Amino acid sequence: MAKVSVCMNWLDACAGCEMSFLDIDERIVELLKHVDLLSTPITDLKHPPVGGCDVGILSGAVSDSHQEEVALEMRERCKILIALGDCAVTGGICTMRNFFPLQSVLNRAYVESESNAPGQKVPNAPEIAKLHQQVKAVDQIVKVDIYLPGCPPPADAIWYVLTELLAGRTPVLTDKVLTYD
Amino acid sequence: MANVNVVINGIAGSVPAGTTVLEAARQLHVDIPTLCDHPAIQPIGACRMCLVEIEKQRTLQPACTFPVSEGIVVKTDTPATMNARRFVLQLLFSERNHFCMFCQMSGSCELQTQAYKHGLDSWRYDRAFPVLPLDATRQYFIMDHNRCILCRRCIRACDQLVGNATLGLKHRGANTMIIADMDVPFGESSCISCGTCLQVCPTGALIDRASAYLGATAEVKRVKSTCTHCSIGCGTELVMRDDRVIRIEGDWTAEPNHGLICEMGRFQPLNDKRAPVTKPMVKEADGWHETSLQAALERVATNLKTGKVTTVVSGLATNEAAQIIAKRFPGAKQLMEGQAPAVTSSPLKDMDAADLFIVVNTDVAHEYPVASFAIKRSVHLRGARLYLVGDTGDSMQPWTSRSIQEAQIDALLPIIEGAQNPVIICGKKGEALAMKIAKVVTGIKIVDLAPAGNTMGLVQAGIRQQFSANGFDTCYILAAEAQDAPQELLEACAQAKFTAVQASYKQPWMDIAQVILPTPVSHLKCGTFVNFEGKTGVVNAAAACNANGEAQVLEQLANLL
Numbered sequence: 001m002a003k004v005s006v007c008m009n010w011l012d013a014c015a016g017c018e019m020s021f022l023d024i025d026e027r028i029v030e031l032l033k034h035v036d037l038l039s040t041p042i043t044d045l046k047h048p049p050v051g052g053c054d055v056g057i058l059s060g061a062v063s064d065s066h067q068e069e070v071a072l073e074m075r076e077r078c079k080i081l082i083a084l085g086d087c088a089v090t091g092g093i094c095t096m097r098n099f100f101p102l103q104s105v106l107n108r109a110y111v112e113s114e115s116n117a118p119g120q121k122v123p124n125a126p127e128i129a130k131l132h133q134q135v136k137a138v139d140q141i142v143k144v145d146i147y148l149p150g151c152p153p154p155a156d157a158i159w160y161v162l163t164e165l166l167a168g169r170t171p172v173l174t175d176k177v178l179t180y181d
Numbered sequence: 182m183a184n185v186n187v188v189i190n191g192i193a194g195s196v197p198a199g200t201t202v203l204e205a206a207r208q209l210h211v212d213i214p215t216l217c218d219h220p221a222i223q224p225i226g227a228c229r230m231c232l233v234e235i236e237k238q239r240t241l242q243p244a245c246t247f248p249v250s251e252g253i254v255v256k257t258d259t260p261a262t263m264n265a266r267r268f269v270l271q272l273l274f275s276e277r278n279h280f281c282m283f284c285q286m287s288g289s290c291e292l293q294t295q296a297y298k299h300g301l302d303s304w305r306y307d308r309a310f311p312v313l314p315l316d317a318t319r320q321y322f323i324m325d326h327n328r329c330i331l332c333r334r335c336i337r338a339c340d341q342l343v344g345n346a347t348l349g350l351k352h353r354g355a356n357t358m359i360i361a362d363m364d365v366p367f368g369e370s371s372c373i374s375c376g377t378c379l380q381v382c383p384t385g386a387l388i389d390r391a392s393a394y395l396g397a398t399a400e401v402k403r404v405k406s407t408c409t410h411c412s413i414g415c416g417t418e419l420v421m422r423d424d425r426v427i428r429i430e431g432d433w434t435a436e437p438n439h440g441l442i443c444e445m446g447r448f449q450p451l452n453d454k455r456a457p458v459t460k461p462m463v464k465e466a467d468g469w470h471e472t473s474l475q476a477a478l479e480r481v482a483t484n485l486k487t488g489k490v491t492t493v494v495s496g497l498a499t500n501e502a503a504q505i506i507a508k509r510f511p512g513a514k515q516l517m518e519g520q521a522p523a524v525t526s527s528p529l530k531d532m533d534a535a536d537l538f539i540v541v542n543t544d545v546a547h548e549y550p551v552a553s554f555a556i557k558r559s560v561h562l563r564g565a566r567l568y569l570v571g572d573t574g575d576s577m578q579p580w581t582s583r584s585i586q587e588a589q590i591d592a593l594l595p596i597i598e599g600a601q602n603p604v605i606i607c608g609k610k611g612e613a614l615a616m617k618i619a620k621v622v623t624g625i626k627i628v629d630l631a632p633a634g635n636t637m638g639l640v641q642a643g644i645r646q647q648f649s650a651n652g653f654d655t656c657y658i659l660a661a662e663a664q665d666a667p668q669e670l671l672e673a674c675a676q677a678k679f680t681a682v683q684a685s686y687k688q689p690w691m692d693i694a695q696v697i698l699p700t701p702v703s704h705l706k707c708g709t710f711v712n713f714e715g716k717t718g719v720v721n722a723a724a725a726c727n728a729n730g731e732a733q734v735l736e737q738l739a740n741l742l
Contacts, residue, residue: 093280
């Protein structure tokens, strides 16, 4: 049987979900017998192949125009999309800024922060992605097939979801593999 | 009331008519998920988590408020009920800030538990992100409206259990907000900081400042204990992590308080800012020095063997400590806070049947808060009347029918005689007048509260005299964490040749003593107490029952005498 092709990417994320993915430890050897990891944020290839892949995994919330493009590209090129981690599933901790107007968030970070030199401005070079007014979950931008919440999701939950998919079943999270923190 | 036949999930049973479907299900060991329901307060059907299918009912019905009738057939776990509950959870999560990963309640939250139970792996609806305030105007706990699910448990607990009726609602629908009084900051409201609302809150909306983030349900253990800060002796649960008490809660199963405790019992012990006594200390010519327990005990023993000795014991001391002092210490033994009641008191539970309360010369709201809760809820919910006689403070005014002077007591007698179940509440200062009233009104009940937590236990151990400066020259004081030492005692000790104090906190003892021995505070010691009803309570801080506890130090000292 041909290997299942998997592509990963991160959006507004902290890499905690990827750390948790690596926490499946030696099981990754078994996983790679069945899976081809084509593109990930920490390997050379960043984009899923134009020809598509079987499974796409996105961690992080959608906070700016660049992340929205990444999400759209992944959705377009994968058959099954997994939202990995609370930020991808619900917006998570990134949505803390949704309780404040965007301009005051930018000012706080770039102008008012105690560690900033006086006279700093909010950067607005054209090559920098534009922050959205509101941080959104991945499923508010593109259709998500499998939700894997957790901050981060336990390694066992990630292992469970991937092995269920490899076995041809839709994973249903309960008990110890369903957590929000 | 007659029983009716019910069938829940195919299980047949017989329950009293008028029982709710939820109660009936619990009796038949059928689990129905709930959020706004709490066993100690009246159900209102606010959250809709408990929706069930009932035959011959057009729509799903809330189990917590639906009364059973003969032949009722209920199904609790059908696809329709599960979908309805998931829908309810989806709506709750979409409304305010219910992101678990930065909430101190994560791991202890009932909303989270239900979401896990119902397999909620994503949120279906857009989030509103309303900008809501956080009220941190109270000393011990915070109200974060962002985490509130409007279950109204806090309002009902304040209303029905404490009778304080501080909390209420403003606005409607998703804009509804919990408010205090006429929407003033909680810290400026009529709130008495008993923390009952904090104890019943199912989410992270009410936050205990001291124990936030210190341990979720799975990381803590709960040890049943007894509060010793007044003679009611409320049952408590010490919430402990790694052998440290992080929070104190009321024990719902305990007599006489049924889960309620007050600011004094819940918050003050863990927020005491006084300088603690950590090591035995002796006073030399050049000031205070820390020393070994053995050296300190020997110095105390030498003085106790030669002097004219009086031992003064605080009502915070355990029975076990009192027995050692009574049996093995020389000289007179006296009570720091005053004598036991002369009247055999009625139990606290009689107050919930009373239709008339007469509080005599006692500031019941401050000295015995949990007794004042019984008065407040009786006045507020059952229409009982409250009369204040003499010096009673003014905290009970909003619940009071009339305040009178002691001299006007005759005018009150016809009213008392007209009542079905009058109860007098008093402490030592009101006892004489209470007995005078009892002579005229036969059958009247008197709730006579002792002056300190374990006064009754000390008396049973044989320590009966009230403190008086009887010309002693050597004094041993078992003070524990007592705050208000009688001025007369401090003055007499300052004159005495030698004073040793066994205390949890340094002041005011450093000013008058020559030796200070450390002793654990109430929630860290082991032993027994006797409350004003004569019931024995166990004080049990499990892990903290160490070799140098209160009674153990006294035992070592007695062995040297």
